[in-house]
Amino acid sequence: MQASGINVLFLGRNFARLIEGLWVTMRISLLAVLLSIPLGILLGMFMTLRHPLAKAVSRVYLEFVRIMPQLVLLFIAYFGVTRTFGWNWSADFSAVLVFTLWGTAEMGDLVRGALQSIPKHQYDSAAALGMTKWQTFVYIILPQTLRRLLPPTINLTTRMIKTTSLVVLIGITEVLKVGKQIIDVNRFAYPTASLWVYGAVFILYFLACWPISLLARTLEKRWR
Amino acid sequence: MYMTQLDWEFIARYAPLYVEAAKLTVYIAFWGILFALLVGMVCSAALYYRVPVLRRVIAVYIELSRNTPLLVQLFFLYFGLPNIGIVLSGEACAIIGIAFLGGSYMAETLRSGLESIDKSQAESAASLGFGRWLTMKEIIFPQALAVSVPGICANVIFLIKETSVVSGIALADLMYVAKDLIGLYYRTDEALTMLVVAYLVILLPVSVAATLLERRLRHAGFGN
Known part of the structure; x- marks a missing residue:
């Protein structure tokens, strides 16, 4: 039967399987974001230290992680580390690790920018009120930076x-891989399946990211 | 620890493969970014002048392109479109993909550049008898470009990094060669080292040039 390829999406559990595939990557990215936020805040604080060594170390880390394509980092973590050190990390673990390292770098730079955008008189006024360094940070600086940080952090989530x-390229069965399986199984019954399946994957990603982008933009406008 | 010395003979033997692959990466990045800039200029102009219908179409395009991954876009172009008779080579798909993704990023960057130019500039030009086209060409665009340069540079680096994804549609770029060598000879260390070096050779000069360009243009603003 040469039916229209769109039907293939609704055969059996195909659609549910695609959603499950999307969830695999979503879970990795959400986990990485949740880990990146606290680590990035620490890195950002570390980067504002005036110590030259702190500056140099964080700079090299940031530049390397940001200049290398994430796919290269994934390959290093998944293929390279196993070969060099004999640590046999699973693909999921490698992915979470790489995206956390990358997210921490991005987040750290955001935090650094936000911390440096706080005018100096905020620190001086807090000191004049007799607040300790820690109190100044927790009650004065942090609340102001968090507000500035929320929209770019949400944007980081969509990125x-x-x-x-990319994790499909180190062998994790996510939405693209599931899509390919569906296409291969239905190769003869639905020869045009690839158009519809990859089109559906495109739309699914859009539906996952778009609301988050909108939220970031709304917050940015409201808090400007 | 399995840490071993790198096999320099192996590296010397297969380095030419990386040179060839780097050429492909640069080729795709160059044309992709060029078209992305063109798309971005047209879209930002349409948004800036609030062209009635076109403006909505472009808004939809920007949302679609910014909220979906390049890999998914490429799969759709390369595996999906042949079903409706559009058969494109891998290179063409990669360049179109980069242009489709980059176009929206460039459009947003250029638009915010255009909108940052004070209205008085256009009004002064009008009072001096400048037409619409001349005002744009001689007054608004040069200033907007100077404002947009940091954003454009960031986009260029981002897009070069994104080209690493094209190995997913079987183009023999740097990622592909590295994966090939790992698969054929199990020389993971050497293959990945060469991969990192190759990307550094491409991206570091671009990153340094971007920094220099930004520093040079910081003085180009009017009235501050």
Whole structure:
């Protein structure tokens, strides 16, 4: 039967399987974002230290992680580390690790920018009120930076979701792989399946990321 | 620990493969970014002048392109479109993919550049008898470009990094060669080292040039 390829999406559990595939990458990216936020805040604080060594170390880390394509980092973590050190990390673990390292670098730079955008008189006024360094940070600086940080952090989440689509290339069965399986199984009954399946994957990613982008933009406008 | 010395003979023997692959990466990046800039210029102009219908179409395009991963876009172009009679070579898909993705990023960057130019500039030009086209060409665009340069540079680096994804549609770029060598000879260390070096050779000069360009253009703003 040469039926229209769109039907293939609704055969059996195909659609549910695609959603499950998307969830695989979403889970990796959400986990990486959740780990990146606290680590990035620490890195950002570390980067504002005036110590030259702290500056140099964080700079090299940031530049390397940001200049290398994430796919290269994934290959290093998944293929390279196993070969060099004999640590046999699973693909999921490698992915979470790489995206956390990357997210921490991005987040760290955001935090550094936000911390440095706080005017100096905020620190001086807090000191004049007799607050300790820690109190100043927790009650004065942090609340102000968090507000500035929320929209770019939400944006980082969508970038993370989009970038984790790469994990199919280190063999994780996510939405693209599931799509390919569906296409291969239905090769003869639905020869045009690939158009519809990959089109559906495209739309699914869009539906996952778009609301998050909208939220970031709304917050940015409201808090400007 | 399995840490071993790198096999320099192996590296010397297969380095030419990386040179060839790097050429492909640069080729795709160059044309992709060029078209992305063109798309971005057209879209940002349409948004800036609020062209009635076109403006909505472009808004939809920007949302679609920014909220989906390049890998998914490429799969759709390369595996999906042949079903409706559009058969494109791998290279063409890669360049179109980069242009489709980059176009929206460039459009957003250029638009915010255009909108940052004070209205008085256009009004002064009008009072001096400049037409619409001349005002744009001689007054608005040069200033907007100077404002947009940091964003454009960031986009260029981002897009070069994104080209690493094209190995997913069987193009023999740097990622592909590295994966091939790992699969054929199990020389993971050497293959990945060469991969990192190759990307550094491509991206570091671009990154340094971007920094220099930004520093040079910081003085180009009017009135500050």
